[in-house]
Amino acid sequence: MKRLHLILIWTVCLAEWSLQAFGDLDTTRRQQKWPVPYRRFDHRPKADPYCQAVYQFCPTGSPDGSIPVMKDADFIEVFRLQAPVWEFKYGGLLGRFHIMHDAIGFRSTLSGRNYTMEWYELFQLGNCTFPHLRAEAEAPFWCNQGAACFFEEIDDQHWKQNGTLEKVSEMTGAQFNEMAKWIREDNETGIYYETWTVQTDPGPNPAVWFDSYDCSQFVHRTYRKLADMGVSFTSQLQTNYTRIFLYSGEPSFVGNDTTIFGAAGNKTVASDIKRFYQPFRPPQSTKDFLISLLEIYERVVLEKSFYLYYNYEYWHLPMKPPYIRITYEEIPLPHIHKKP
Numbered sequence: 001m002k003r004l005h006l007i008l009i010w011t012v013c014l015a016e017w018s019l020q021a022f023g024d025l026d027t028t029r030r031q032q033k034w035p036v037p038y039r040r041f042d043h044r045p046k047a048d049p050y051c052q053a054v055y056q057f058c059p060t061g062s063p064d065g066s067i068p069v070m071k072d073a074d075f076i077e078v079f080r081l082q083a084p085v086w087e088f089k090y091g092g093l094l095g096r097f098h099i100m101h102d103a104i105g106f107r108s109t110l111s112g113r114n115y116t117m118e119w120y121e122l123f124q125l126g127n128c129t130f131p132h133l134r135a136e137a138e139a140p141f142w143c144n145q146g147a148a149c150f151f152e153e154i155d156d157q158h159w160k161q162n163g164t165l166e167k168v169s170e171m172t173g174a175q176f177n178e179m180a181k182w183i184r185e186d187n188e189t190g191i192y193y194e195t196w197t198v199q200t201d202p203g204p205n206p207a208v209w210f211d212s213y214d215c216s217q218f219v220h221r222t223y224r225k226l227a228d229m230g231v232s233f234t235s236q237l238q239t240n241y242t243r244i245f246l247y248s249g250e251p252s253f254v255g256n257d258t259t260i261f262g263a264a265g266n267k268t269v270a271s272d273i274k275r276f277y278q279p280f281r282p283p284q285s286t287k288d289f290l291i292s293l294l295e296i297y298e299r300v301v302l303e304k305s306f307y308l309y310y311n312y313e314y315w316h317l318p319m320k321p322p323y324i325r326i327t328y329e330e331i332p333l334p335h336i337h338k339k340p
């Protein structure tokens, strides 16, 4: 017991020491809450013109993101949609990495029309995972916005062929309209995509340091919102989702663009972050993304270190085995939360 106590004090001292190494930090950092809450913004800024999408975001959605209003008495069916990200020829790689994209489908009983809703990167996955190192900018530059896209039509073939199209729920038009209002708010305040989930280990009760914020998290958030409204879910299938993990000891806060890369920043730390990201320019193709993932794996195993960008701030992760993993695990549909 005494020994454990000593170790704890020792750990706390080390933590204090490493915080001091990064200059004066506000005291709130010392009572860090884990996982670090994903930051909400009061509005979504326009993407920087440097970020240019190869594929237009949400090409068939309405330009202002409006969601059609349903009649209160309508019945709306809800579909769970999932398909592999790499539908195109990937040979063995696709089988090895079960990387799926998730979305939600709706069908109005009154009009017979159907709709797809998904949340994804404005500039593709590579740009949300690796920054650009630009000669004219001190700090690494991220094109990492993600957003919700709502459009008419469910492409049955696309989802059914190698994925899932399954009815999981039903709600009234009034409930749909309430959900639509919430989607608009969620879309305005949650603006960036986060690829990684960071936790201590792959075991059943890990400490989670950071949660991802991606297409499947959007689907879970929406399901939870619906469950809170009293909508119930059932599925005949196992509901598995892709997650991309980093495994590390307790992260330490490093700083933001100003405090690290500004005039008063620590040059050693600044160049170490750039050196870390040097080999991983945002890849153009999904194949390049996989190659970068394999490269980052080798590097992380060698250096046991990772700089995570979360909430537009950098954190240092003391990495540990198994370092990086892509899983395809079950996350059950929500149960109804009865209103008090």
Ligand SMILES: *[C@@H]1O[C@H](CO)[C@@H](O)[C@H](O)[C@H]1NC(C)=O
Binding pocket: 050, 051, 052, 053, 054, 055, 122, 123, 124, 127, 132, 143, 282, 283, 284, 285
């Ligand atoms: C990633 O961002 C860069 C910089 O804006 C851009 O040139 C590139 O087209 C983006 N990649 C994709 C796949 O959109």
Ligand SMILES: *[C@@H]1O[C@H](CO)[C@@H](O)[C@H](O)[C@H]1NC(C)=O
Binding pocket: 044, 058, 061, 062, 063, 064, 065, 066, 067, 147, 148, 149, 150, 183, 184, 187, 188
């Ligand atoms: C979400 O925000 C994006 C980016 O501004 C926009 O293109 C899209 O239409 C919005 N989606 C919804 C459903 O409001």
Ligand SMILES: *[C@@H]1O[C@H](CO)[C@@H](O)[C@H](O)[C@H]1NC(C)=O
Binding pocket: 079, 105, 107, 113, 114, 153, 154, 156
């Ligand atoms: C959605 O509508 C299209 C076009 O009417 C139809 O082909 C498709 O089967 C519908 N899908 C669902 C899941 O309702």
Ligand SMILES: *[C@@H]1O[C@H](CO)[C@@H](O)[C@H](O)[C@H]1NC(C)=O
Binding pocket: 094, 161, 162
């Ligand atoms: C996708 O589905 C098609 C047709 O069902 C099948 O021929 C093909 O092998 C599948 N591809 C993969 C990568 O599973």
Ligand SMILES: *[C@@H]1O[C@H](CO)[C@@H](O)[C@H](O)[C@H]1NC(C)=O
Binding pocket: 256, 257, 258, 259
């Ligand atoms: C970085 O953090 C400092 C100190 O907390 C803050 O004053 C500054 O506005 C932040 N800069 C950016 C770009 O967020």
Ligand SMILES: *[C@@H]1O[C@H](CO)[C@@H](O)[C@H](O)[C@H]1NC(C)=O
Binding pocket: 021, 022, 266, 267, 268, 269
């Ligand atoms: C910069 O940070 C490194 C690593 O934390 C530290 O060893 C070094 O003393 C710092 N340099 C200055 C000038 O603060």
Ligand SMILES: *[C@@H]1O[C@H](CO)[C@@H](O)[C@H](O)[C@H]1NC(C)=O
Binding pocket: 098, 238, 240, 328, 329, 330
């Ligand atoms: C789905 O997840 C469960 C439990 O997390 C796992 O046992 C199963 O193998 C997964 N299914 C697939 C197809 O990977």
